[in-house]
Amino acid sequence: xxxxxxxxxxxxxxxxxxxxxxxxxxxxxxxxxxxxxxxxxxxxxxxxxxxxxxxxxxxxxxxxxxxxxxxxxxxxxxxxxxxx
Amino acid sequence: xxxxxxxxxxxxxxxxxxxxxxxxxxxxxxxxxxxxxxxxxxxxxxxxxxxxxxxxxxxxxxxxxxxxxxxxxxxxxxxxxxxxxxxxxxxxxxxxxxxxxxxxxxxxxxxxxxxxxxxxxxxxxxxxxxxxxxxxxxxxxxxxxxxxxxxxxxxxxxxxxxxxxxxxxxxxxxxxxxxxxxxxxxxxxxxxxxxxxxxxxxxxxxxxxxxxxxxxxxxxxxxxxxxxxxxxxxxxxxxxxxxxxxxxxxxxxxxxxxxxxxxxxxxxxxxxxxxxxxxxxxxxxxxxxxxxxxxxxxxxxxxxxxxxxxxxxxxxxxxxxxxxxxxxxxxxxxxxxxxxxxxxxxxxxxxxxxxxxxxxxxxxxxxxxxxxxxxxxxxxxxxxxxxxxxxxxxxxxxxxxxxxxxxxxxxxxxxxxxxxxxxxxxxxxxxxxxxxxxxxxxxxxxxxxxxxxxxxxx
Ligand SMILES: Cc1cc2nc3c(=O)[nH]c(=O)nc-3n(C[C@H](O)[C@H](O)[C@H](O)COP(=O)(O)OP(=O)(O)OC[C@H]3O[C@@H](n4cnc5c(N)ncnc54)[C@H](O)[C@@H]3O)c2cc1C
Numbered sequence: 020x021x022x023x024x025x026x027x028x029x030x031x032x033x034x035x036x037x038x039x040x041x042x043x044x045x046x047x048x049x050x051x052x053x054x055x056x057x058x059x060x061x062x063x064x065x066x067x068x069x070x071x072x073x074x075x076x077x078x079x080x081x082x083x084x085x086x087x088x089x090x091x092x093x094x095x096x097x098x099x100x101x102x103x
Numbered sequence: 104x105x106x107x108x109x110x111x112x113x114x115x116x117x118x119x120x121x122x123x124x125x126x127x128x129x130x131x132x133x134x135x136x137x138x139x140x141x142x143x144x145x146x147x148x149x150x151x152x153x154x155x156x157x158x159x160x161x162x163x164x165x166x167x168x169x170x171x172x173x174x175x176x177x178x179x180x181x182x183x184x185x186x187x188x189x190x191x192x193x194x195x196x197x198x199x200x201x202x203x204x205x206x207x208x209x210x211x212x213x214x215x216x217x218x219x220x221x222x223x224x225x226x227x228x229x230x231x232x233x234x235x236x237x238x239x240x241x242x243x244x245x246x247x248x249x250x251x252x253x254x255x256x257x258x259x260x261x262x263x264x265x266x267x268x269x270x271x272x273x274x275x276x277x278x279x280x281x282x283x284x285x286x287x288x289x290x291x292x293x294x295x296x297x298x299x300x301x302x303x304x305x306x307x308x309x310x311x312x313x314x315x316x317x318x319x320x321x322x323x324x325x326x327x328x329x330x331x332x333x334x335x336x337x338x339x340x341x342x343x344x345x346x347x348x349x350x351x352x353x354x355x356x357x358x359x360x361x362x363x364x365x366x367x368x369x370x371x372x373x374x375x376x377x378x379x380x381x382x383x384x385x386x387x388x389x390x391x392x393x394x395x396x397x398x399x400x401x402x403x404x405x406x407x408x409x410x411x412x413x414x415x416x417x418x419x420x421x422x423x424x425x426x427x428x429x430x431x432x433x434x435x436x437x438x439x440x441x442x443x444x445x446x447x448x449x450x451x452x453x454x455x456x457x458x459x460x461x462x463x464x465x466x467x468x469x470x471x472x473x474x475x476x477x478x479x480x481x482x483x484x485x486x487x488x489x490x491x492x493x494x495x496x497x498x499x500x501x502x503x504x505x506x507x508x509x510x511x512x513x514x515x516x517x518x519x520x521x522x523x524x525x526x527x528x529x530x531x532x533x534x535x536x537x538x539x540x541x542x543x544x545x546x547x548x549x550x551x552x553x554x555x556x557x558x559x560x561x
Contacts, residue, residue, distance in 0.1 A: 036178050036181070037178055038177075038182075038183040039167060039183055039184050056169040058175075060175065060178075060179060060555065061178060067126055067559065071127060
């Protein structure tokens, strides 16, 4: 997957978790917590959706890497570059 | 072999089932009844639709709100706000002999009512609100502090204190007189700070939404599949045996049937300490009117009434205690169109044993007798609607037992909750009322929480 595709994949997950949110101007450098008020249950869901959709395992101590769109994409790049 | 078997297709079981099915677990919900919903169910009687349970969905927050249990539930179950078609309440009140406090989904109304009727307590109310335990700190509803003690340290007027406790105990008190301050905080937020709403089509809309979602995700539901026995081996559930004798196996079992009730299903139950069955139960009269209640001057959504300065939240000696009650009119929500019939429902505390021992003829007569008593008591607090009644029904503590399986028709389950959802068996968990959550939203959150914590990991 390219960087743009990974970003799209994460956006799709967010759209699924929060169907009522307008994600069109989600900022890459502001945390999900501040922009969408996601809480720990929601972060767990992002992790589980990644596992369900792309078979990616994220260890618990690395959940903090998923703080914002920017950091999430950067963290996922090496893990998802081989995903079709 | 299932990943998880869920006992009970009430709100908590359905919510847990959706979570598990969404993440590709093999999950089966076993429901004793021929219909889903548990305490929150519905039925047809003489050609009319009736709701059981639901007066109003608590925890109402408007579309777009990101905080609070409703928003959390929608996100966790991947539902859109619009799918619930929630119409907010018109406005409710707490009515005691000489004082009435109005409240709505705007908390400031209650504050101004308190300022007017208990001027010295207004700031104390604000201080109490600041002291409420936050949802985030409420991994458990259990703070070990008596709500009466904590609230009494802020609110210095006995009558106001009784008036605040009345709706909260009615809508979530599993113990007599008092509750844990954590539970109080949850209830206060859900009713006063968030608010009340209802879909035009009532609880059936919500249930249909949940069951459709569960099935689309590949979940399996078996109706008329009561669990008779949980076979135990080496400290774990070995298999689940149904009333018809068939046996099912699962890695884990999640029960929403109530804690003492679930423990009694286990083979090893004589050796297990079980909490007492809850004592509190309700009767409810349902009156169908040929007019909209507001045309009789009854425009309140819910009226919590009590006919003296002291509110007695306890098991009565009589079949029902009509000194206090909850008067709910499902018409009085802000829908786009009116409900077909006018409806007034009145709920009061009741004594299970007094109803359970009646034979069917005596039970029928008692229902008529107590219908009259309930309504006569309630019309002291709302306009008299008796001339407009075209049909009636009544449910009793034995009805509640039938719908929930709770012994003694205990509406809010046992007084001793199991906040962490675990049991003496390593693969048996409980959710719903006895995990310390009440109401449609609360018990759904409970199912979601226990599923996330124990059943999704592997
Ligand atoms: C009069 C009244 C008014 C209420 N009003 C409101 C309201 O306005 N707003 C609100 O939010 N809440 C309200 N409630 C509370 C709400 O209905 C409950 O808190 C909620 O439905 C509980 O859900 P649950 O999943 O925990 O349990 P239940 O609904 O009790 O579900 C348990 C399920 O398990 C099944 N079961 C039990 N034993 C077995 C077995 N051995 N095998 C198979 N299945 C079994 C039962 O049949 C049932 O379907 C009200 C309740 C009452 C009585």
